[in-house]
Amino acid sequence: MALKIVKGSIDRMFDKNLQDLVRGIRNHKEDEAKYISTCIDEIKQELKQDNIAVKSNAVCKLTYLQMLGYDVSWAAFNIVEVMSSSKFTYKRIGYLAASQCFHESTDVIMLTTNQIRKDLSSPNQYDTGVALTGLSCFVTPDLARDLANDIMTLMSHTKPYIRKKAVLIMYKVFLKYPESLRPAFPRMKEKLEDPDPGVQSAAVNVICELARRNPKNYLSLAPLFFKLMTSSTNNWVLIKIIKLFGALTPLEPRLGKKLIEPLTNLIHSTSAMSLLYECVNTVIAVLISLSSGMPNHSASIQLCVQKLRILIEDSDQNLKYLGLLAMSKILKTHPKSVQSHKDLILQCLDDKDESIRLRALDLLYGMVSKKNLMEIVKKLMLHVDKAEGTTYRDELLTKIIDICSQSNYQYITNFEWYISILVELTRLEGTRHGHLIASQMLDVAIRVKAIRAFAVAQMATLLDNAHLLTGNTQHSGICEVLYAAAWICGEFSEHLEDPMATLEAMLRPKVATLPGHIQAVYVQNAAKLFSTVLCGQEGAPADSKVAQETSQLLIDRLPVFVQSDNLEVQERASCILQLVKYIQKLQQKDVEVAEEVTALFAGELNPVAPKAQKKVPVPEGLDLDAWINEPPSGSESEDEGRKTKGKAVFAREESRHTKPRYTEVDEKELAMRREVRKAEQANNPFYIKASPSSQKVYQEAVGVEHIPVVQIDLSVPLKVPGMPMSDQYVKLEEERREKNKADRKKKDKKKRREKGRQRRGDSGPESEEDITPAHMVDIVTEEMPENALPSDDDDKDPNDPHKALNIDLDKPLADSEKKLPVRTHRPDEVLKSPIEDAEGLEVTSEPKKKSGKEKDKERKKGKEKKKKKHKQEEGEDLMEAGSEEPVQSKVTNDVAAQPPASTPEEAAAVTDAPPASTPDAASGVAAVVPDSEPEETKSSKHKKKKQKKEKDKKKKHHHHHHSDGAREESVQNGTVEDEEPLPPMSNYAMLAENSYIKMVCDIQGNLHDGSQVVVSVIFENKCDSFIKSMEFNVMDSLNSKLQRPEGAGPHDSLTVPFHLPPGISSEARFIFSVQSIVMPQKLKGTLTFIVKTEDSSTHEKLDFKLHFTCTSYLITTPCYSDAYAKLLESGDLKGSSLKLEGINQPFHHLLARICFHHHFSVVERIDSCASMYSRSIQGHHVCLLVKTADQTVSIDAKCDEPGLLRNVLDEIKLTFSQC
C-alpha cells in the first residue's frame, strides 16, 4: 500500500510526455480505455501544478487524446493558460490545442481577446503567426469584431509570412463580422499586387472565396484579375483566378468573349493537367453564358469536347473522372456535341470504379432523347441486375426514374413500357426507394389518362402477388409500392377486369402485417372497390347474391383492421365496417344501394402542384398576422424583456435600430406574439399544422430511410407471373417504329405522286418529331391556384453565412465606414467591474495610435515633397499621444470611481465620423479629380482623408477638454504652409450653464437610421462639490421625441449614467427620434442633479433649450465629381440661392466652415469656386456651388427637398453673420 503511494507520487513527479503516452497506449491494447482514463487523471494532476512546462506537456497530451475521440473541453481554461505563456514552445502547443477543440460556444474564448491581441502585435513573427493560425480555427463573431482592426494592420506587416496569414484570416473575419468587409476591402485589393507571391496567392484565394458566393460584387475586379492571369506563372494562382472567372462570366458575357482567347492559348500550351482542366471548365462556363452569337463558338466547344475525350480515355482514373464531370457541364447547353460520344460514356458504365460509373450515369441523364431512351434504359436495367451492393443499385434505380421522368416525361413515347419498367424495378431486393417507385406509379396513372386501364391491370397483379414483394420482411422499403397499387386499383376501379378478385387480394389477412399507412390505403380502397362491385352487379339483378357475398367478405375481413393498433387504420376500418353492415341490411331488403354507395367516392381527384399552396396570393386587405381577438395580457416574458432592455438606453441603442423606431416596436411585438401563437399551436393537438403537400407529409411521416433493409436471399430471380417484360416493349416499339416509317414512306410516295414533285424520300435517321407516341397521351398538368405568383425563388437557404457578405464593394466608402467600427461596450457589459472596463478601454485606444503612425511611414516613402509636413505631423502625433494620456487616465479614473459610464472617448469613437475639415483636408479633396483616375490613388486618398478625420476628431476632443489656447498651436502645425491657418472650431455648442455645471452639446444625425438623431452632451462640473444623480429630461414635441427605455412613460426623465467629481467632465449620449427633418426645431429640457458637499447636499436644476437645426440632420458624405455631375443632371433637384455680403475671410476658411459646421464635403474646388455635397439622414441630396468675388459669396444650392434646403441656407447665413 505504502509502496503504491510512493509510486504514485513518483509518477506524478516523473510526468509522461506525449511519446510516453503514445507508447503506453500501444502497450495497453487490451485495456486501452482504462489506461487512458488513468492517464487523464494524471493529466488533471499535472494541470493543477504551477509549472507552465508541465501544464503545456499535459495540454499536448490532451490534444492527442482529443484525436482519439476524448472530450477535452474541460481543460479549456488550462489551454488558455498555456496559450498565454511567453515561450513560443508552449504558446504553440496552447494554440494548437485551442484550434483543435475550441468552437463558438466555448466560453473561455471570451478571455482570450487581449492575449491574442498581444500575440498579434508581438515583435516575434512566429508568435504572431501562431496566433493567426490558431485564431483562424476558432474565431467567433466577438473575436472578429474586436480584432478586425489589429488583423487589418497586420495585412501591411513588413514580413510576407505575416502578411499572407493576415490576408487569409480576413476571410474568416468577414464571415463572422460582415461589417468589416467594406472597410477592409481596399487593402485586400492592394494585396492582389503584393510583391510576395505567397501574399498575392492568399489574396486571390480570399477574393475568390468571397466572389464565389456573391460574384456580382466582384465584377469590377475583372480587369485586375485579367492582368494577373496573363502575367502570373503560379499555377495555384492561375487555377484560382480561372475558377473565379468561371463564376463571373455568367454575369458579364463581354468578359467571357475576352477570356476565350487567352484560355484557349493556355489549353494549348500548359503541361499541367490541373490547369488544363480548369481552363476547359471555365471555357465551358463562358460558352454557357454566351450560349450563342460567337462566330468561332463551335470551334471552342469542339476543342473542349476533344480535350475531355482525351481525359476520359486516359488510363489515369482521376482524369477520367474529371473528364466526365466536365462533360456533364457541356451537356446542359450543347447536348448534341456530347451525344456523339455516347459510346464512350456507356463504356464507362462498365468501369470498375464506382465514382466513374456514377458520373457516367449523370451524363446519361442529359443524353437521352425520344429515340434512345428505351435503349439506354435497357442497358441500365442490365446493370441493375448485375450490380453488387445496394448503394450503387439504388443509385441506378433513382437514375432510371430520373431519366424517364425528366421534364414531364418528355422522352417517353410508350407509357406501357414505362409502367412495366416500374413494375420490374419493384422486384429489386431491399431497395430503399420503394416510395420513389410508388410516387412514379401514382403520378403516371393519375396524369396519363390513356394508360389507366393498363396501369390498373398491372397494379392488380402486383396486389395479387404482394407476398412476393413483402416476403417475410414486412419492413422492406419496396412494400411502399403496394400503397400506390392499392390506391390506383381503388381509384380507377372501373378499369378492373375482376374487381372482386382484387378486393379479395386486398383483404387478405397478411395485409395486416404491412405498415399502418399502407393498411389505411388498403381499407379505404377496399371500400371503393366494394362500390364498384355493387355497381357492376346491380345491373344484373339476378346476381344480387354476388353483391351480398361481397358485403359478407368485407364484414368477415374488416374486423382484423378494426383491431389495428394504427389509429388511422382502425378508424377507417370501423367506419367502413359499420357502413357495409348497414348496406348489407338494405341489401337483404332488396334495396338498390349501388348508386348511393358510389356517390361516396364520386368526383375526380386532380393532381395539385407541390408548391400550389405557397403560391396562393394573399387577398388584398387580409392581414394574416392581425389578431382576431386581442391576446390574453400579462405574458411574463414580455415584461421581463422590457425590464432588461430598460438599462440600455445610453449604451449603443442606435446601431440596433436599423428601422424607424415605431415600426420596430410593432415588429418585435408581432414576432413575440407569433412565437407565443406557434407554441400554443404546437401544444394543441387539434391544430392542423401547415404542410406544403400531402405527399411530403407522407414521406416524412414514414421515414423510409429508417426502415432497416433486410435482403431476401433468393438465388433464383423473381419472376412474377403474368407480368410483361419491358424488353418485349422495346421489341414491339422497334417494330412499331419500322411500321410507322413504312407507313409514312408510303404516304410520302402517295403525296409525291399526287403532287407530281420530285423530292427525295427522307431515308436518313428519323428526327425526334418523327417518333409518334404509341398512345395518345394526355399528360395532365398539375393544378395551380388561380392567379398564382410565378416567382420561383423560394429555394434559397436563409441560413447561408455568405448572404451577409453580399455587400456592394464598388460604392465609395462613406466617412463612417472608413475605419472599422471600434469596439464599444455592449449594453450588458455596463454591469462589468469598473477595473475591467478601464482596461478594455486602454487597450482599444492603442492600435488606433499605432495605425496612424504606420500610415505616416507609408506616406513618407511616397512623397518626398511633403517631408516637412510629415515631420510636423509626427511631432503632432507625439504631442497628441502625450497630451492624450492625461485625458485618458482621467477617464479611467472616472470610470473607476463610478461604474456604468459611456465615456467621452468611447462616445466619440462611436459617433459617426464628425464632419470636420481643416484647410489642408479641404484642399486635399479639392484637387481636381480626373474621371479616369486609377482606383489605387483613389483609395490612398481615402486613407489620407480618413487620417485627417481621425486627427480632427482627436483635436476636437482636446477642444472640449482643454479648451482654447494651447491647442490652437498644434492645429496650426497641421495646416498647409501656403494657406492661412484656420481659427479653432468646435461642433459643441453651449447648451446651458450655471455655477455648478456646464453643458455643451453636439447634435448628429444617425447614418444608419433615417429617423434618429444622436445628441452628445458633455457635462462639466464647475464647482468644488460632487455632483450626482443627474437626471435629463426633455419635453417631447410631436415631431421629435427623446427615446426612453421601454416601459418608461413619455414624461419620465433619463438618469445620466455617471457622477461628476469636481473639475471632471464626461459625456453622455441621448437618442431622439424625429419624423420630419424639413424644419428646425427647439425642445425645452431640464437637468436636475444633486450637489453634494461634505456636510450637505442640495437639489439643483438647470433648464436648457435643445436646438435641432436642419444642419444637424445632414451627414458628411463624400461624393465623386462624376457622381455629382450625374446627380445635378438628373433634374430631380430644386434650386435656391443665397448671397452673403461683406465676407472678408479667405475662401478656404469659408469652405472649411461650411464643411465643419454644416456637414458638407468638398467635391471639387477650382480657384474661388467650389462644389460641395451633403446628404440628410433621410437620403436627401444637398448640393452647393459656392463662388466668391470681392467679399461677396454667392451660394447656389440644389436639393430634392426645398424646405430643407431653405432652412439649411438660412443656417449657413447665420453662421457667417456670427463671425
Add this chain to the structure above:
Amino acid sequence: MIKAILIFNNHGKPRLIRFYEYFAEDVQQQIIRETFHLVSKRDDNVCNFLEGGSLIGGSDYKLIYRHYATLYFVFCVDSSESELGILDLIQVFVETLDKCFENVCELDLIFHMDKVHFILQEVVMGGMVLETNMNEIVGQVELQNRMEKSEGGFSAAPARAVSAVKNINLPEMPRNINIGDINIKVPSLSPF
C-alpha cells in the same frame, strides 16, 4: 475551402485529424470511421475522388485522398478547390513531411502528432491553402523548430530527463517493435 484533413492508417486508426469546422468529438470519430469505410474498400487503381459522405459536407463536397503505404491522407474539400490541385497539395505535404522527418514513416506520425500539426499549419490555414512551395514550408518549419530549441525546447521540462530514466526499466522499448516496411514511398512529383 478545405473542410477537414484526416490521416489514418490501413486499419482506420487516426494519426492526425484537423477539422476546419466544428464537430463534436463523437461526430468527428464517426466521420473518421465513415471516411475510412468509404476509402478503404477502394482499390488503389481507381480514382482518388469520392463524392462526400453523408456526415461531412454534402453535395458540394468531395473527398480527395491519396494512399501511401500504410497511411491514407484524406482531404474533404468543396467545389472551390481544384481536384487535381489538392492531389498535388497532398503530395507536397507528404514530401514536406518526408523532408522534415527524414524518410517519414507511420511511426513518425504516431509519436510526433504535434510536429505534423505544426507542419500542416504552414501548408493550410483555417481551411485555405497557405503555401504550396515546399522549400518555403520547410524553411519556416525549421526556423520555428530552431526557435523552440533556443528556448530549450520541451526538454527544459524536468519531466523529460526523468522519463528517459524511466524508460530504462521498460522491457518494451518502442524501437523493438517490428513494424515491417512502413516507409512511405514518395513517388516522383507530377509536373505541377
